[in-house]
Amino acid sequence: MIAYKALYLDNREVREQADKALSKNIITQEESDRIYGAYPYNLYTPNLFIRVGLFLLTVLALLCCLGLCMLASAGNDRSMGSLFIFFGLLSYGALELFIHVRGICRAGIDDALLWVAGLMIAIGVNILADHIGPLMQSTMVLVLALIGFVRYADRLMAVVAFAALLCLIFYRLGESGIGRALLPFAVMGVSVALYLLFTRLSVLSRLRFYHSGLIVLRVAALLSFYAAGNYYVVREANTFTTHQQGQIALGFLWWTLTGLVPVLYIVRGIHKKDLVFLWTGLGLVAGAVFTVRYYYHILPAELAMIIGGCILIAGAWSLIRWLHEPKFGLTSADLDNPAILEGLPVEGMILAESFRPVAGGVDKGVHFGGGTSGGGGAGGGY
Amino acid sequence: MNIPLFKRLHAEGLISGKALEQAEAHEGHRLFSLFRELRLLLYLGVLLLTGGLGIVVYKNIDTIGHQAILAFIALITSGSFYYCLRKKNGFSWEKVEAPNSFFDYILLLGCLSLLIFLGYWQYQYDIFGDNYRLATFIPMVILFASAYYFDHLGVLSLAVTNLAAWAGLSITPLTLIKENSFADPRLIFTGILLGSVLLASGRLSAQRRIKAHFETTYTNFGLHLFFVASLAGLFIYDTVFLLWFAVLAVIAFFMCVQGIRRRSFYFVLMIVLYTYIGLCYTVLRLLWKGLQGDTIAPGLLWLGLSAFGVAVLLIRLNRKIHSHDSL
Numbered sequence: 290m291i292a293y294k295a296l297y298l299d300n301r302e303v304r305e306q307a308d309k310a311l312s313k314n315i316i317t318q319e320e321s322d323r324i325y326g327a328y329p330y331n332l333y334t335p336n337l338f339i340r341v342g343l344f345l346l347t348v349l350a351l352l353c354c355l356g357l358c359m360l361a362s363a364g365n366d367r368s369m370g371s372l373f374i375f376f377g378l379l380s381y382g383a384l385e386l387f388i389h390v391r392g393i394c395r396a397g398i399d400d401a402l403l404w405v406a407g408l409m410i411a412i413g414v415n416i417l418a419d420h421i422g423p424l425m426q427s428t429m430v431l432v433l434a435l436i437g438f439v440r441y442a443d444r445l446m447a448v449v450a451f452a453a454l455l456c457l458i459f460y461r462l463g464e465s466g467i468g469r470a471l472l473p474f475a476v477m478g479v480s481v482a483l484y485l486l487f488t489r490l491s492v493l494s495r496l497r498f499y500h501s502g503l504i505v506l507r508v509a510a511l512l513s514f515y516a517a518g519n520y521y522v523v524r525e526a527n528t529f530t531t532h533q534q535g536q537i538a539l540g541f542l543w544w545t546l547t548g549l550v551p552v553l554y555i556v557r558g559i560h561k562k563d564l565v566f567l568w569t570g571l572g573l574v575a576g577a578v579f580t581v582r583y584y585y586h587i588l589p590a591e592l593a594m595i596i597g598g599c600i601l602i603a604g605a606w607s608l609i610r611w612l613h614e615p616k617f618g619l620t621s622a623d624l625d626n627p628a629i630l631e632g633l634p635v636e637g638m639i640l641a642e643s644f645r646p647v648a649g650g651v652d653k654g655v656h657f658g659g660g661t662s663g664g665g666g667a668g669g670g671y
Numbered sequence: 672m673n674i675p676l677f678k679r680l681h682a683e684g685l686i687s688g689k690a691l692e693q694a695e696a697h698e699g700h701r702l703f704s705l706f707r708e709l710r711l712l713l714y715l716g717v718l719l720l721t722g723g724l725g726i727v728v729y730k731n732i733d734t735i736g737h738q739a740i741l742a743f744i745a746l747i748t749s750g751s752f753y754y755c756l757r758k759k760n761g762f763s764w765e766k767v768e769a770p771n772s773f774f775d776y777i778l779l780l781g782c783l784s785l786l787i788f789l790g791y792w793q794y795q796y797d798i799f800g801d802n803y804r805l806a807t808f809i810p811m812v813i814l815f816a817s818a819y820y821f822d823h824l825g826v827l828s829l830a831v832t833n834l835a836a837w838a839g840l841s842i843t844p845l846t847l848i849k850e851n852s853f854a855d856p857r858l859i860f861t862g863i864l865l866g867s868v869l870l871a872s873g874r875l876s877a878q879r880r881i882k883a884h885f886e887t888t889y890t891n892f893g894l895h896l897f898f899v900a901s902l903a904g905l906f907i908y909d910t911v912f913l914l915w916f917a918v919l920a921v922i923a924f925f926m927c928v929q930g931i932r933r934r935s936f937y938f939v940l941m942i943v944l945y946t947y948i949g950l951c952y953t954v955l956r957l958l959w960k961g962l963q964g965d966t967i968a969p970g971l972l973w974l975g976l977s978a979f980g981v982a983v984l985l986i987r988l989n990r991k992i993h994s995h996d997s998l
Contacts, residue, residue, distance in 0.1 A: 303680075306673050315697060316690045323685045335936075335989050342940050346982040353975030360968055398982065562703040571708065591730070594723030601716025605709050612705060619703050 291498050292388050292440050293332065298498050300328040332394035343397030351380065351405045366416055373413030380406035384441075403441055407433040427456040438502060447502040451483075451509045463530040472526065473517045473543075480514035504565060511554065511569045518546030521580045551577050559619065737795050744788045751781025755821055766884050767822040775823060782817055782826050786810055807837040824888055831869065831892050838865050840896070859907065862900025869893030870926075894926075894938060898945035905949055909956075916953045920946060934992050940985065947981050 291298070307324040310316045316324075335343070355376055362368045384402040387393050414429060415421065421429075431453035437446030455476065462468035462475055484507060490496050491503040516522045520543040527537050537543070551573035558567025578597075588596070612620050674695055681691045728740060755778045758770045769775050789810050792798050799806040814830035817823065838861050873889030876882055901922075905915045923946040930939040954973055958966045 302673075303676060306676055310677075310690070310694060313697065315693045316686050320686045320690060324680060327683065327685055333986065335986075338937050338940050339985060339989055342944060342985055343982050345944075346978045346985070350975045350978035350982070353971045353978065356971045357968065357975065360971070396986075559703075559705075567708065571711070591723045591726035594719045595727070598716045598718070598720030598723060601712050602720060603716075605712040605716060608705070609709050609713070612709075619705055 290439060291442055292385065293394050293442070293498075294392075295498070297330050297332050297394070300330050301332075301334070302497070303328045304330060332392045333396050334394050335396055340395065340397040340400070344401045345397075347398045347401035348405065351401065355409075370413045370415075370417035373409045373416060375413075377406045377409030377413060380409060399441065400443070403437050403443060403446070407437060407446075423460045424457065427453045427460060431457060438499070442498050442502055444502045444505045447506050448509055451506055451513070454479075455513055459526070469527070469530050470538075472530075473523050476517035477514055480510045480517060484510035484514070507565050508569055511566070512573075515546075515550050515554075515569075515573050515576070518543060518550060519576065519580055520544050520547045521583055547577050547580050562619075737791075741788065741791060741795075744784050744791065748781055748784045748788055751777050751784065755781060759821055762820060764881050766882070769822075775825070778817065778821050778823050779825055782814060782829060785813065786829070804837060807833055811837050818885075819882060822882065824885070827885055827888050828892075831888065835865060835892075835896070840865065856904075856907070859900050859904045862896050863904070866893045866895075866897025866900060870897060890938065894941055898923075898941070902945065902949055902952075905952060912953060912956060916949055919949055931988065931992055936989060936992055939988055939992070943981065943985060943988070947977070951977065 304325060307316065307321050311318065311321045355373075358372055358376065359369070362372050380402050384399055384406065387398055387402065393399055410433060411429060415426075431450055434446045434450035434453055437443045438450055458475060458479060459472065462472045468475075487503045487506045487510060491500055491507070496503070520540070523543050524537050528534055551570045554566045554570030554573060556570075557563065558565070558570055582590075582593070587593075614620075677686065677691050677694045680686045681688065728735065732740070755774065758774055760767050760770050789806070793806050799809075811830060811833040814826055814833055818827035818830050840858065840862060869889050870893035873886045873893060876889060877886040901915075901919050905912055905919065908915055923942050927939055927942050930936075930942060951974065954977075955966065955970055958969055958973065962969065
């Protein structure tokens with residue numbers, strides 16, 4: 290299913306784990322070197338800067354190729370459309386070739402080829418067909434993005450596919466009156482179902498290469514669940530589909546969801562120690578505040594800013610102080626920075642805890658590839 | 672930590688039993704850190720509060736009066752610097768760690784409010800008169816002194832941008848191209864000169880071990896300034912553009928060699944891309960001249976092929992450096 294060589298992707302995961310362990314002084318440099326020797330990685334994966342550079346250069350080269358082909362073609366719609374589609378297919382071919390022959394992986398070149406290929410096909414279809422409705426459009430994007438995600442594990446493609454799916458539901462239900470009334474509930478239902486599905490899938494070791502993509506998808510599902518119940522979104526969507534301004538039914542329900550969902554996300558995030566919930570909730574608090582302020586100007590902006598700022602500073606400051614010594618397994622200390630750890634009672638506590646029977650450690654191991662425990666680094670990166 | 676993986680590595684004899692135990696202990700008793708979340712909230716709160724206060728002051732400036740505001744800003748500035756002077760970890764030409772996690776922010780607050788203070792003062796009371804050079808020179812000196820004395824990279828960046836402002840240039844990332852009119856030859860040469868000075872400062876810092884970790888900041892500013900000014904020169908002096916490009920290419924080559932020696936791929940990448948822009952301009956100009964205007968097809972062909980070539984070059988250079996994935 291995945292285009293990149295599975296063995297190397299696995300080996301890279303091993304190496305990353307070794308790096309992490311080395312940085313925390315769990316293994317020695319020698320052990321790390323031995324692991325690197327035993328788990329070779331022969332794909333070309335440069336750092337971010339080179340990836341961006343190669344991406345830009347590849348896009349430039351592809352566009353120039355396309356420009357040359359366009360100069361040579363007849364110039365009417367039919368030939369242009371076919372040219373775009375042909376060029377898109379060619380890009381997919383080149384992508385496969387680069388991956389299998391040159392062994393590139395997340396090197397900018399493959400990203401550029403994948404995105405150009407998808408875009409070219411989409412543009413080509415639009416030129417060829419006189420008019421395709423939003424339903425067909427969404428379906429096409431969904432299919433192209435799914436290819437990008439399933440075959441090349443591209444995280445951004447996963448997000449595009451999810452958005453396309455939402456568009457599909459939106460336009461399909463927006464066609465009829467009863468559909469319009471059910472639209473928010475349908476989107477919420479789909480979001481919950483997909484969230485559960487993504488969570489289940491992300492613990493399967495067979496799908497381990499899609500793990501980070503599935504985390505992104507979980508965030509997307511949480512966001513779409515919130516959006517489906519947000520007063521502003523519901524109202525605007527209603528205006529968009531019915532072309533009628535004005536009040537919407539069940540206003541109380543939407544306001545409750547607008548305010549409550551972010552809080553519930555945060556509470557669940559802290560309770561379950563789930564970074565996905567926590568960060569999505571924190572982000573959505575801002576969304577809720579803006580929604581309220583869009584309709585009700587309770588306070589002048591500067592006063593609201595001052596009061597909000599004071600509350601935030603006081604709250605965050607006292608929480609930092611309060612959690613200085615860990616409570617309920619929570620701490621305000623930076624655990625990824627061992628230098629800071631030294632000065633804190635945390636270390637003593639961990640040391641003391643370490644002499645407990647190891648059963649706890651083995652138990653946690655079930656989380657192989659799971660979202661919460663290993664996600665110390667994963668959650669923040671997006 | 673992935674415990675099944677570590678068990679496997681242990682079974683394969685790659686890691687010792689002690690390492691496995693440590694990994695298990697680490698994973699079993701891992702705390703859930705809210706470090707970043709709480710810092711983010713604190714930061715947001717400061718942002719909101721200062722923003723709100725700013726608006727209040729702006730709206731009520733008639734009733735509050737300039738002197739009261741100036742006094743308030745001066746209070747913040749002196750308070751911050753007083754805190755930093757009391758808490759600092761002593762001075763050294765090497766890297767000095769901050770005494771606590773708030774120190775850096777408070778120093779930054781002090782420096783920023785100092786800049787606001789001087790700017791406000793100049794704007795309202797013309798303390799430096801028409802001598803704008805002096806108005807940027809004094810904060811520059813204070814900023815450089817603070818950056819070296821308290822060891823703060825952010826303040827150093829502020830100081831460097833102030834140095835450029837003193838020389839008449841605007842060099843923050845977003846304004847480097849937008850706000851400088853590089854049609855002015857004086858600005859081009861100032862840019863090239865200042866860029867070279869910054870690059871030299873970077874090298875000196877590293878060689879003499881005078882705050883060696885400041886080198887990246889100097890080199891970064893210097894590199895971008897130097898190349899943007901040089902490319903502007905290339906575009907403007909169209910009678911001697913071949914000579915201009917030749918000189919640029921030679922300098923770029925030597926800088927590239929330096930970058931490779933230092934295993935800094937970020938700099939090598941930037942040098943290659945900037946030089947590539949110059950090369951494309953030169954070749955397209957030559958094509959335009961040689962073919963009397965009919966340059967679309969050969970131009971596209973050249974761009975496509977050269978982009979491919981540069982991509983291959985980058986990969987080669989990357990393999991050559993083979994550095995760990997860092998700057």
